Amino acid sequence: MAIGLSFSVVNNSPDPLKQRLQALGIPSWRAWQQQAGVSRRVIAKARQGLWADLKWGEIQRLAKSLAWDPGTLLECSGYTGGHDSAALKAEIQHLRVALQHCQEHTQKAAHRTTFEQLRSLLISFPTARALAHRDPSRPAQSLVALFSPLETWLQQQGITCIGQPFQTLPYNPIEHQCDQGGVNPGDPVEIRFVGYRQGPDILVPARVIPVVPGCTVEG
Numbered sequence: 404m405a406i407g408l409s410f411s412v413v414n415n416s417p418d419p420l421k422q423r424l425q426a427l428g429i430p431s432w433r434a435w436q437q438q439a440g441v442s443r444r445v446i447a448k449a450r451q452g453l454w455a456d457l458k459w460g461e462i463q464r465l466a467k468s469l470a471w472d473p474g475t476l477l478e479c480s481g482y483t484g485g486h487d488s489a490a491l492k493a494e495i496q497h498l499r500v501a502l503q504h505c506q507e508h509t510q511k512a513a514h515r516t517t518f519e520q521l522r523s524l525l526i527s528f529p530t531a532r533a534l535a536h537r538d539p540s541r542p543a544q545s546l547v548a549l550f551s552p553l554e555t556w557l558q559q560q561g562i563t564c565i566g567q568p569f570q571t572l573p574y575n576p577i578e579h580q581c582d583q584g585g586v587n588p589g590d591p592v593e594i595r596f597v598g599y600r601q602g603p604d605i606l607v608p609a610r611v612i613p614v615v616p617g618c619t620v621e622g
Contacts, residue, residue: 419479423469439468452480472498520559524552557599565598565609580608590614 429435436446445461448454454462454477466476474496527549534541557563565578574581574592578600581592591614598609 423471423479427469429468435465435468439464441465449480454480472502474499517556520556521552524549560601562599562601562606565600565605566594566611568594568597570594571614574611574613578605578608579611581611581613583613586613 424430424435429438432446432450436443439445441461441464445457445465448456449465459473462473462476466473469476471479531549566572571591571593574586574588574590576588578598579592579594580598586592592611593614594609594611596610599606
């Protein structure tokens with residue numbers, strides 16, 4: 404007899420699985436079937452807890468549709484093991500190790516890409532700093548060009564400055580950070596160190612100081 408899949412999952416599935424389906428906005432067994440790209444038979448076996456009857460690839464697809472690894476799916480579904488539980492556990496452990504290695508590789512690749520983008524700046528900056536200490540009278544303009552790779556990288560990342568150094572503008576507690584008290588929104592402040600934003604997200608607020616009428620703040 405065919406098993407209907409159109410009823411709501413909310414009142415019929417084990418609690419952890421129910422919560423996961425609800426969190427992902429999957430309203431029914433049929434919807435889960437379509438999301439995972441599996442047959443009705445697979446969903447029926449999963450509903451009955453017959454995980455040992457499923458192929459490993461089917462379990463992987465079910466887990467992927469829930470943004471879980473296979474081990475988490477089996478544990479949250481109350482699977483206690485079967486005739487091939489040892490093989491399943493071994494495969495789960497293998498996948499977890501592979502996932503960890505993949506994440507580490509991705510992180511290293513991201514670091515390498517960032518380094519390559521900033522390589523000329525990272526190579527030149529220590530020499531520029533040593534020259535500045537050796538000859539304080541050296542014009543700052545001669546060092547500014549070294550920072551062009553940094554500006555290029557910021558543009559590639561969609562990161563923009565919040566304000567400009569020594570700019571005077573109204574205090575905005577979202578975009579600005581003032582270490583001195585008594586500053587209210589809209590009060591004039593001066594930017595000492597710029598902040599950065601990426602789209603709508605504030606990565607770091609600009610550091611500001613209050614502007615006292617009639618006073619000049621020395622750097």
